[in-house]
Amino acid sequence: MNVLSIVEQIEELLANASGVPFSSKKMVDGEALQALLEELKANLPEEVRQCEIIIQQKHNILLDAEHEADDMVKAAEERAKLMVEDHEITQKAYQYSRELVADAQRTAKDVRIGARVYADELMADVEKYVGDTLRLVKKNRLELKSGRDERSADPAD
Template identity: 30%
Template sequence: MEKMDVNIIELLEYLQDLVENSAKVPITGKVVLDKKEVIDVIEQIVHYLPDQFKKAQWVVNERERILQEANVELETARKETAELMRKNIENHDYVKEAKVRSQEIIAQAQREAKSIRLGARDYADEILSDLDKQVEIKKEALMNELKASVETFAQGLDGTLQNIGGTIKENIKELRSMK
């Protein structure tokens, strides 16, 4: 499981590097990306994510299977208890023992079902929380880089426009001084 998390993170970092290091389109702040390469990275990420969800689904399916087995065992125990009660109705100790045994089986099945249900929920929650944190971290880093790039571009553009404005003013002054 940990290896797949690393692969997804590495792919997201690669995608971020690809965006950061791509050729920039002047003035617009946009970049030119290799569509095939970006789609390939996205497909790899999409390929890895289902494995995480498959693992969570397996845990849920396994829980359901164990619950079904516990229900079958419970039903078998109930039938055995009913048969035992019919055969030995006059023997009070057998009836009492059967009730205790059936209650133990029910309690055990309920404990196992609860444990499996909580384990599956916690596992799925942990995977999704980790994925959410990683996406949030990468988004924040990407936004900071984007803000820094836009700010740098805006400062450069402002300086260029001020130089152009100064040149135009000088030209106007020179034209007015001509006689």
Template identity: 30%
Template sequence: MDIIKLLDYLADIVETSSKVPMTGKVMIDKKEILEVIDKIGTNLPGEFKKAKWVYEEKERILSEAIREAETLKRENLELLKRQIESHDITKEAKERAEEIISSAQRDAKIMRLGARDYAHEVLSQLEREITENSNNMLNNIKTDMESYYESLTEEIVTTTEIIRNNIKELKNMNK
């Protein structure tokens, strides 16, 4: 079912629900509202799911990179401990550990930036679509309200004219 139709249906439920006197509130069927909201969630565009996946993937990649950096760090420390008697080997191991950590940090940063850019792109596109759809919905509501206002005004004018004519007839009958 189309999200717009579900939102219209939700609005109809609110409009047609029993009113609580003197409060401006209405009583609604909780189960029915929750079902409609669930359907709306089910029918949301794939970009929401993509954005969630991107966020989760970013967290996974960052955790994996940190674990890998920690693992590499531990491995290098063990190597250093075993070769501590040889000063040149110790220096080499320290340099290699620093290179590996630096490389892992660069890789993590690149992954984090890539995930952030992708998430930003997806969320920006989603924001544009939501804004466009919101504007379309607001324009439709405005058009409907203007049409309703015009028809209501015409009805009032017609009814007022009929009442005036009836008053004139009644005055003429009394004469």
């Protein structure tokens, strides 16, 4: 039996069904309808079954594609987040290195200034010492000269 004749039998079963009083509903022989539906299923063309399989495969493919797209988006978001964090870490490292260089330059400047001040103080001490020594030498020379002059004036010598 072909599909169209089975559909016609179902239509005839519905047309001949008795009505339910005070309602637009009809009472149908359930066993007869079930038998016709099973026969309809058995006689469906292979193309219809293949269409159902194709529709299910299409649905599965779409679900897989959605899951894959979601995974790709999540991976891209995670990568972007890591890149931002890496960029922030790099920026912090550059900032830290700039601060270290600035601190080292300030320290070097302070050391140079301190060394100059210390050298100046040492030179001032040496200058004072040399000045004191020079005065002492001059005084001693004067004393020596005055002592020679006294001896040349002393007839006992």
